[in-house]
Amino acid sequence: MYLYGASGHGKVVAEIAEENKYCIEAFIDADVSKKNYWGTQLSMKSLKEI
Numbered sequence: 001m002y003l004y005g006a007s008g009h010g011k012v013v014a015e016i017a018e019e020n021k022y023c024i025e026a027f028i029d030a031d032v033s034k035k036n037y038w039g040t041q042l043s044m045k046s047l048k049e050i
Contacts, residue, residue, distance in 0.1 A: 001017055001022045001023065001024055002024075002025055002027075003024060003028065004027075004029070005027070005028075005029060006031070010027055
């Protein structure tokens with residue numbers, strides 16, 4: 001699963017997903033200052049690029 005948004009709400013969604021046996025492959029975020037989030041790689045893209 002890929003999640004858009006590497007901040008508080010993204011973490012909450014990731015926690016719920018993992019509790020339901022989904023694997024988080026990466027977070028997608030437009031903020032280029034973020035490199036890693038919650039031990040997961042970040043992909044820097046905007047929603048228009050996806």
